[in-house]
Amino acid sequence: MDTQKDMHCAEKLSIKLLKAVLLCACILGVLLSLVQVFLDAHLSNADIDRKAREMLAMIHDPASRAAYRHDSDMGQEVLNGLLEMKSVQVASIRMNDSSMLAVVKRPFFASRYRLLSDYIFDPIRIYRQPLYSNEPGKIQFGELILSIDTAHKGKAFIQRSVVVVFTGIIRAIAMALLMYMIYSTLLTRPLNRLIHHLSSIDPEEPGLQQLPVPEGNENNELGLWVRTANKLLTSINYHQSLRQKAEAHIMRLSQYDYLTRLPNRRTIQNKINTFIHKAKKKHENIAILCLGLDDFKSLNAQVNFNVAEHILVKVSDRLRNCIGNKAYIGRLGEDQFAIIQSKIEQPYEAAELAQSLIKQLDRPFEINSEQLTISATVGITLFPDDGEDVDTLLQQAEFAMIMAKSRSHNRYQFYVATIDTEIRQRKRLEMDLHRALENRELSLVFQPQFNYQKRQMVGAEALLRWNHPEKGLISPDMFIPMAEHSLDIIPIGDWVLENACQQLHQWHLDGFQNLRMSVNLSAIQLQDDKIAERIAFLLNKYQVPPDALELEVTETSIIKDLEASKIQLQNIKSIGVGLALDDFGTGYSSLGYLKQFPFDKIKIDKSFVEDLPYNRENCGIVEAIVQIGKSFDLKVLAEGVETVEQETYLAKKGCQEGQGYFYGKTLSAHDFISLISSQGVLSGNTQDRQGDNNV
Numbered sequence: 185m186d187t188q189k190d191m192h193c194a195e196k197l198s199i200k201l202l203k204a205v206l207l208c209a210c211i212l213g214v215l216l217s218l219v220q221v222f223l224d225a226h227l228s229n230a231d232i233d234r235k236a237r238e239m240l241a242m243i244h245d246p247a248s249r250a251a252y253r254h255d256s257d258m259g260q261e262v263l264n265g266l267l268e269m270k271s272v273q274v275a276s277i278r279m280n281d282s283s284m285l286a287v288v289k290r291p292f293f294a295s296r297y298r299l300l301s302d303y304i305f306d307p308i309r310i311y312r313q314p315l316y317s318n319e320p321g322k323i324q325f326g327e328l329i330l331s332i333d334t335a336h337k338g339k340a341f342i343q344r345s346v347v348v349v350f351t352g353i354i355r356a357i358a359m360a361l362l363m364y365m366i367y368s369t370l371l372t373r374p375l376n377r378l379i380h381h382l383s384s385i386d387p388e389e390p391g392l393q394q395l396p397v398p399e400g401n402e403n404n405e406l407g408l409w410v411r412t413a414n415k416l417l418t419s420i421n422y423h424q425s426l427r428q429k430a431e432a433h434i435m436r437l438s439q440y441d442y443l444t445r446l447p448n449r450r451t452i453q454n455k456i457n458t459f460i461h462k463a464k465k466k467h468e469n470i471a472i473l474c475l476g477l478d479d480f481k482s483l484n485a486q487v488n489f490n491v492a493e494h495i496l497v498k499v500s501d502r503l504r505n506c507i508g509n510k511a512y513i514g515r516l517g518e519d520q521f522a523i524i525q526s527k528i529e530q531p532y533e534a535a536e537l538a539q540s541l542i543k544q545l546d547r548p549f550e551i552n553s554e555q556l557t558i559s560a561t562v563g564i565t566l567f568p569d570d571g572e573d574v575d576t577l578l579q580q581a582e583f584a585m586i587m588a589k590s591r592s593h594n595r596y597q598f599y600v601a602t603i604d605t606e607i608r609q610r611k612r613l614e615m616d617l618h619r620a621l622e623n624r625e626l627s628l629v630f631q632p633q634f635n636y637q638k639r640q641m642v643g644a645e646a647l648l649r650w651n652h653p654e655k656g657l658i659s660p661d662m663f664i665p666m667a668e669h670s671l672d673i674i675p676i677g678d679w680v681l682e683n684a685c686q687q688l689h690q691w692h693l694d695g696f697q698n699l700r701m702s703v704n705l706s707a708i709q710l711q712d713d714k715i716a717e718r719i720a721f722l723l724n725k726y727q728v729p730p731d732a733l734e735l736e737v738t739e740t741s742i743i744k745d746l747e748a749s750k751i752q753l754q755n756i757k758s759i760g761v762g763l764a765l766d767d768f769g770t771g772y773s774s775l776g777y778l779k780q781f782p783f784d785k786i787k788i789d790k791s792f793v794e795d796l797p798y799n800r801e802n803c804g805i806v807e808a809i810v811q812i813g814k815s816f817d818l819k820v821l822a823e824g825v826e827t828v829e830q831e832t833y834l835a836k837k838g839c840q841e842g843q844g845y846f847y848g849k850t851l852s853a854h855d856f857i858s859l860i861s862s863q864g865v866l867s868g869n870t871q872d873r874q875g876d877n878n879v
C-alpha cells in the first residue's frame with residue numbers, strides 16, 4: 185500500500201474522522217436530548233400534581249359547603265365545573281360514612297401515546313382532599329377525591345420529546361459535518377498534498393526535491409513537520425551519497441589494482457568469462473596474453489620498494505597506451521599483466537600485439553634520473569583451441585610465459601607449439617618478404633589471354649612470383665595477403681606495375697604492338713591517392729599506350745569503401761587504361777556497383793569454369809554472368825579454362841576471351857613470346873588492340 189490510490193476507502197483518515205465525528209455527535213445529540221426529555225418529564229410530572237392541587241384548592245370551599253349541607257345537587261354542580269378540565273377523569277365527594285355525595289366521570293382519553301405516557305406518568309393519579317367545617321373545631325365530614333388522566337399531558341410531552349430528540353440529532357449531525365469540513369480543510373487535505381509530494385520523491389535521491397509547506401501552515405505543527413521532514417530527506421540524501429561513494433570506492437578497491445589502477449585478477453577473470461560467453465555465441469576466437477617482466481625480482485632487490493612500484497606504474501601506463509581500445513588489460517599480480525584480445529581471426533594478430541607490447545618496453549625508463557631497461561616476455565593462449573574456461577586459459581598463458589622465459593627473455597610464445605612454430609615461420613616469412621624486393625627475389629610471369637573471335641592471343645596477365653632463397657617458390661595466395669597486411673604491397677605492387685609496363689614496352693618494340701598487359705591491383709594500392717598519377721607516369725615513361733594496359737581489381741577490394749574506390753577508378757579510367765573486375769562471382773556480385781563503376785571487363789572466376797559444360801550449376805552461373813556483361817556492355821573473360829570443351833561452351837555462350845592452362849600456364853617473358861610466335865601471332869598494330877577492346 186504505497187499510494188493513496190492503493191488505500192482502502194474505509195482506511196482513509198478522512199473517512200475515519202468523518203465516522204468518528206458523526207458517531208460522537210449522534211451519541212452526544214441523543215444524550216443531550218434525553219437529558220432534556222428527562223427534565224421535561226420531571227417538570228410535566230410536577231405540573232400534573234400542581235394543577236390537580238390547584239383544582240382541589242379551587243373547589244375545596246364549595247365542596248365543603250355541599251358536604252356540610254348534604255346537598256347532593258350542589259356537590260354535583262361543583263364537580264361539573266371540574267369537568268371543564270380535560271385531564272379530570274373522575275371527581276367525587278365522599279362522605280365520612282363512605283357514601284358518595286356527588287360523582288362526575290368521563291371516559292379515558294384515547295391516545296396512541298398512552299402506552300408510553302402511562303409508563304412515564306402512571307395512567308391515573310388520584311388526589312384526595314379532606315373536607316372540614318369552617319367551625320373552630322375543624323371536624324372532617326368528608327373527602328374530595330380527584331382522579332386525573334395523565335394521557336393529555338403525556339401526549340404533549342411525547343410530541344415535544346420527539347421534536348427535541350430529532351432536532352438534537354439533526355443539530356449534532358450538522359455540527360459534525362461542519363467539524364469534518366474544518367478538519368479536512370485544515371488537516372486532511374494538506375496531509376494528502378504532502379503524501380502526493382512525498383510519493384513523487386525519487387528514493388535514489390531524496391534530497392533533490394523538498395516538500396512544500398502547505399499555505400497558511402508556516403508557523404504551526406504542520407509547517408514544523410514539513411521542515412523537519414525536509415531536513416531528514418536532505419540528511420538521507422547526504423548519507424546516501426556518502427554510502428554510494430564508499431561503495432564505489434570499495435568496489436574499485438575490490439576490482440582494480442591499487443597501484444596501477446588496472447583491473448585486478450578477479451576482474452580479469454570475470455572479463456574473460458564474459459568474452460568467452462560472447463565468443464561462444466558468435467563463434468569467435470580470443471587470445472589471452474600473459475605478460476611478465478623479465479628479471480623483475482632481481483631488479484626489485486636492487487632498487488628500493490618505491491622505485492619498483494614506480495616502475496610498475498610506468499610499465500602499466502605504456503602498455504595501456506599501446507593497447508588503446510584494441511584489447512583489455514589488467515594486472516594479474518606482482519610483475520604480471522594479462523591482456524585479452526577478442527574477435528581475433530588469426531593467431532598472428534595476437535603475436536603482433538605481443539610483439540608491439542614487447543617493443544613498447546624497448547625504450548628505457550627514466551626513474552630518479554636513472555635509465556632503466558626493462559624487458560618482458562609474453563605467453564599466449566587461444567580460445568577455444570587451447571581451452572574453454574577462464575582458469576585453464578589463464579594458467580596456460582602463464583605457463584607459456586614461464587616456458588618462454590626459461591628459454592630466453594624478451595619474446596612471446598604460444599601455448600601450443602605448432603601454432604607457435606607456424607606464427608614464427610609466418611613472421612619470419614613476413615620479414616623475408618620485406619627484403620625480397622631489394623634481394624631481387626621477385627619476378628613476373630605471364631599468362632596468355634585468348635580472344636575467341638580472333639582465335640589468337642591478345643594479351644597476358646602479369647603474375648608475381650617470389651623465389652625464396654631457402655623455401656623456393658612461394659604461392660602468391662600466401663604472400664600477397666601478407667604483403668597487404670604489412671603494407672609491403674605498396675612498393676611491391678609498384679614494382680609489378682613498373683616491370684609490367686617495361687615488359688610490355690619491350691614486346692611492343694619487338695613488334696607485338698597488339699599485345700595488352702593485365703596487372704593486378706591490390707586493395708591497398710587502390711587506397712593510394714597518387715595511384716592514377718603513378719600509372720600515368722609509368723605509361724609515359726615506358727611509352728605504353730594507355731589502352732594497352734588493363735588493371736584488375738577484385739570486388740572485395742572495392743566494396744570496403746565504395747565511394748572512394750569509385751573516385752579512384754574513375755581517375756585511373758580517365759587516363760585511358762582498361763579496368764577489369766577480377767574473380768567475378770566470388771564476392772558480393774551486386775549489380776548496383778557494376779553500373780556505377782567504369783569497368784570494361786569482368787573476369788569469371790575459375791571456380792565457375794570448372795567442369796563446364798557438365799556442371800549444370802556452373803553452366804547457369806556462367807550464362808548469367810555473360811548476360812550481365814551484355815546488359816552492362818562489358819566484355820567477359822573466363823579464367824581457368826583447361827579443356828577444349830570448356831572453351832567451346834564459353835565461346836558458344838558469348839564469352840569474348842579465355843585465360844587458363846588450356847592456352848598456356850604462367851610463362852617467363854621469353855617463353856610467352858615464344859608461345860605466341862609459335863602460334864603465329866607475330867605482330868599487329870594499335871588498331872588491332874583497340875578493335876579487340878571494343879569487341
Ligand code: C2E
Pocket residue numbers: 631646647648659660661664677680704705706766767790823824825826843844845846850
Ligand atoms: P588471379 O588474379 O585470379 O590470378 C589467376 C590465378 O589463377 C593465378 O594464380 C594463375 O596461375 C591461376 N590459373 C590460371 N589459369 C589457371 C587454370 O587453368 N587452372 C587453375 N587451377 N589455375 C589457373 P597465381 O599466379 O598463383 O595467383 C594467385 C593470385 O595471386 C592471383 O589470382 C592474384 O589475386 C594474386 N596475384 C598474383 N600476382 C599478383 C600481383 O602482382 N599483384 C597482386 N595484387 N596480386 C597478385
Ligand code: CA
Pocket residue numbers: 645704736766
Ligand atoms: Ca587477376
Ligand code: CA
Pocket residue numbers: 766767787789790823
Ligand atoms: Ca582471377
